[in-house]
Amino acid sequence: MEETKKCPYCGETILAAAKKCKYCGEWLPEEDSEPSEKKMIACPVCGEEIEEGTKECPYCHEPVTQEKQTKETEIPNAAPPVEPPVTQKISEEKKPDNQTRGFFDYYFVDAFFKHYADFSGKISRKQFWMGYLCYALLITVLSCLDLLLGSLFIITILASLALTVPSIAFVIRRLHDIGKSGWWILIYLVPLIGPIWYLILLCKKGESLSERVKHRTSDYIVWVIGIILIILSITISLSSENNSSSDDYAYTEEIDEFMNDTEEDISDNETNYTGESADSRIVQWASDFYTNYVFNDYIEDYGFIDQYCTAQLKQELRDAYEYDGEGYALWLFRSGFQDGPSDECYITGVTDLGNGWFSIAMVDMGNEAERIVEIVDEDGFLKFNAIEQ
Numbered sequence: 261m262e263e264t265k266k267c268p269y270c271g272e273t274i275l276a277a278a279k280k281c282k283y284c285g286e287w288l289p290e291e292d293s294e295p296s297e298k299k300m301i302a303c304p305v306c307g308e309e310i311e312e313g314t315k316e317c318p319y320c321h322e323p324v325t326q327e328k329q330t331k332e333t334e335i336p337n338a339a340p341p342v343e344p345p346v347t348q349k350i351s352e353e354k355k356p357d358n359q360t361r362g363f364f365d366y367y368f369v370d371a372f373f374k375h376y377a378d379f380s381g382k383i384s385r386k387q388f389w390m391g392y393l394c395y396a397l398l399i400t401v402l403s404c405l406d407l408l409l410g411s412l413f414i415i416t417i418l419a420s421l422a423l424t425v426p427s428i429a430f431v432i433r434r435l436h437d438i439g440k441s442g443w444w445i446l447i448y449l450v451p452l453i454g455p456i457w458y459l460i461l462l463c464k465k466g467e468s469l470s471e472r473v474k475h476r477t478s479d480y481i482v483w484v485i486g487i488i489l490i491i492l493s494i495t496i497s498l499s500s501e502n503n504s505s506s507d508d509y510a511y512t513e514e515i516d517e518f519m520n521d522t523e524e525d526i527s528d529n530e531t532n533y534t535g536e537s538a539d540s541r542i543v544q545w546a547s548d549f550y551t552n553y554v555f556n557d558y559i560e561d562y563g564f565i566d567q568y569c570t571a572q573l574k575q576e577l578r579d580a581y582e583y584d585g586e587g588y589a590l591w592l593f594r595s596g597f598q599d600g601p602s603d604e605c606y607i608t609g610v611t612d613l614g615n616g617w618f619s620i621a622m623v624d625m626g627n628e629a630e631r632i633v634e635i636v637d638e639d640g641f642l643k644f645n646a647i648e649q
Contacts, residue, residue, distance in 0.1 A: 269311060271318030284315050362476040368394035372426040379429050382437040384468035391430065395423065401486045404493035437466030542635060543610045545642050546620055554593045555605040555624075562588055570638060570645045592647050593620075593631060600625025616645070 263276035270284035280287050299312040306320035316323055361370075371391040375381060383391075402416045409415075432442035440461060448458040549568050553559060565574050565588055580589035604626050611619040613632070620631050632648035 269314055270316055360472055360474045363473050363479040364394060364482055365476075365478075366471060366473045367391045368398075371430055372423060375429065375433070376426045377429055379432050379442060380436070381433050382466070382468045383430065383433040384437060384470045385434070385463070385466055386470040387468075388430065388434045388437075388462065395427070397486060401489050404489045407493040407497060408489070431462070434462055434466070437468050438464045439466075539612065542612075542618065542642065546610050546618070546635075547607045549644075550593065550607050550620070550622065554590050559590075562586065567641070568644060570636065570643050573644050573646060576647075592649075593633070593644075595622065595624035595627055595629030595631065597624055597627045597629065600627045602626035617648075 264273050265276045265278075266272070267274050267281040267284060267286070267288070269286040270281060272281065272283040274281055274283070278288060300309050301312050302308070303310050303317045303320065303322070303324060305317060305322040305324075308317065308319040310317055310319075310324070314324055367387055367390040371383060371387060372395070375383075399416060399420065402419050403413060406413045406415050428445070431445055435442055435444050438461065444461060445458075447461070448454050450457070553564060553568075565577070569577065574588070577588040577590065577592065580592060581587045582589070602625065604623055607620060607622050608628075609621040611621070613619055616634050616636055618633055618635055620633060622629055622631070633644055634646040634648075636643055636645045
């Protein structure tokens with residue numbers, strides 16, 4: 261097998277006895293003569309170190325013209341830095357302040373509105389997460405605004421619906437940046453492992469880089485308004501909670517006071533009415549009964565029944581009670597209306613119909629009504645004996 265050697269000019273393999281390279285056409289130096297030291301330059305195409313005067317790069321096999329060689333810088337005994345391949349990265353070069361974009365303009369407006377339905381582009385990892393932070397801040401501020409206005413989160417819901425499309429496009433562009441298809445967004449639907457995998461994909465470093473941004477006056481105004489709304493909503497919420505607790509305490513005190521008054525009324529009813537005017541006694545007695553018991557929805561102790569009703573009527577009220585547990589159908593004393601124009605309930609008059617029967621006129625939940633009852637005197641105590649149905 262014939263011996264071979266490499267051409268000192270183009271690097272191709274040629275026969276050892278060759279005097280001229282058949283590839284580059286250069287005459288080869290004599291073996292007994294000392295070869296002259298060649299200057300090294302960088303290939304203008306691939307950046308690899310080659311000898312000056314080489315017509316074709318032995319690495320990328322691109323032609324190297326004399327014009328290109330003269331423009332290259334000489335590299336003494338060292339390989340030049342290799343230029344990175346051209347990518348779709350966003351330049352991070354510093355721009356003048358008047359050209360630098362604002363914080364919210366770049367991270368939120370650009371991501372969500374200028375690329376509202378862009379499902380084909382790319383977005384850097386930093387712009388994605390900073391944009392997500394701006395989105396969360398917007399929803400928080402709008403929720404606080406709803407609390408202040410008492411609008412049942414209508415503003416927040418409308419804003420969320422309006423940002424649904426750009427939010428999906430936002431994630432898809434992030435997946436494109438790491439070399440994934442937008443359909444990878446569906447990985448979130450996989451139980452258990454899906455959300456974790458989805459989060460890892462969104463945190464991976466991609467190809468794109470973020471632009472340089474600077475806080476402008478409009479950015480500071482947005483921050484201040486957001487913070488003020490959040491503080492106001494928290495303050496009002498805490499104040500409302502304290503007022504609610506005070507109202508509950510006042511309501512409890514009112515119930516306790518009412519129960520104490522009720523016990524006093526029972527004691528008063530046990531007093532013998534002998535010697536009092538029958539008409540005034542019946543009116544006052546019936547009014548007390550209706551006010552304290554019939555129109556009262558918070559009765560827990562039915563001990564007063566024995567004081568106001570005969571044994572016969574007591575049994576009838578017990579039989580008419582439709583619920584579990586101990587109780588009496590006191591609604592038989594009322595008008596029978598299920599609802600009314602107001603919550604007002606009171607006695608307007610008592611009329612003697614004769615033979616122990618009385619007509620009790622009332623306003624029941626704002627409705628004017630009348631109930632016919634029989635009242636008897638049992639051992640000096642007034643008691644209801646019957647209710648006309």
